[in-house]
Amino acid sequence: MTRLLEIENLEVSYGAIRALHGISLEVDEGEVVTLIGANGAGKSTTLRAISGMVSFSGSIRFAGRPLGGLRPDELVALGLVHAPEGRGIFANLTVAENLALGAFQRRDAEIATDRARVLELFPILGERIGQSAGTLSGGEQQMLAIGRALMARPKLLLLDEPSLGLAPQVTQTIFRILREINAAGTTILLVEQNAHMALGVARRAYVLETGEIATSGDARTLAQSDDVKKHYLGIG
Ligand SMILES: Nc1ncnc2c1ncn2[C@@H]1O[C@H](COP(=O)(O)OP(=O)(O)O)[C@@H](O)[C@H]1O
Numbered sequence: 001m002t003r004l005l006e007i008e009n010l011e012v013s014y015g016a017i018r019a020l021h022g023i024s025l026e027v028d029e030g031e032v033v034t035l036i037g038a039n040g041a042g043k044s045t046t047l048r049a050i051s052g053m054v055s056f057s058g059s060i061r062f063a064g065r066p067l068g069g070l071r072p073d074e075l076v077a078l079g080l081v082h083a084p085e086g087r088g089i090f091a092n093l094t095v096a097e098n099l100a101l102g103a104f105q106r107r108d109a110e111i112a113t114d115r116a117r118v119l120e121l122f123p124i125l126g127e128r129i130g131q132s133a134g135t136l137s138g139g140e141q142q143m144l145a146i147g148r149a150l151m152a153r154p155k156l157l158l159l160d161e162p163s164l165g166l167a168p169q170v171t172q173t174i175f176r177i178l179r180e181i182n183a184a185g186t187t188i189l190l191v192e193q194n195a196h197m198a199l200g201v202a203r204r205a206y207v208l209e210t211g212e213i214a215t216s217g218d219a220r221t222l223a224q225s226d227d228v229k230k231h232y233l234g235i236g
């Protein structure tokens with residue numbers, strides 16, 4: 001297994017507020033790893049640090065290379081692509097234009113192939129291709145956010161709360177497609193408050209609690225743990 005992402009002792013503060021107190025985690029090539037935890041635990045902050053949106057101390061290595069000081073567009077060129085919390089799509093642009101933006105740095109000949117693949121994964125985006133993104137439902141917008149991220153050909157896809165605000169049926173569809181994306185070779189670091197869904201799709205998981213890793217391990221094992229059940233799955 002090749003280690004794709006290695007985080008050691010990551011600390012992030014917003015002014016006087018320390019959001020992450022020295023967390024360590026790793027993601028191997030081919031894995032789906034999930035970072036679960038309550039609102040405010042520091043999940044989005046972790047993804048923001050990886051994708052260069054906030055400054056940090058500690059170490060983040062991607063494919064062996066230390067990150068820090070790299071701009072988000074340079075990270076995208078390395079294969080690190082972030083579908084952020086709140087989706088970050090351009091409401092006034094069409095679905096087609098949003099997808100094209102995902103590939104804005106690419107000069108290779110495979111862009112059209114990847115676009116066809118995204119529309120195969122998310123047929124509804126094909127039906128809506130000329131509509132402005134703002135007219136899409138929440139689930140369709142989430143699909144567009146993932147589709148746009150895929151247009152950058154990520155080696156590692158950072159996904160922040162893809163289920164947020166979506167009906168269970170739509171969430172199920174999105175998670176099924178995440179499995180397909182992973183099976184086709186993309187490594188995924190998935191941030192979720194929906195621990196039940198996240199533990200179902202991931203191989204390994206880290207539980208974040210107020211800026212610290214409370215526990216981590218095999219996702220199926222964690223899903224069976226009384227503590228995780230009680231605090232994150234609303235069971236017991
Ligand atoms: N831009 C910000 N300015 C100040 N504090 C922030 C900011 N973003 C997040 N925080 C704080 O950092 C902590 C972690 O937030 P966040 O990473 O968004 O958590 P999560 O994604 O797990 O809900 C919280 O206490 C939150 O209030």
Ligand SMILES: [Mg+2]
Pocket residue numbers: 043044045085161
């Ligand atoms: Mg968040």
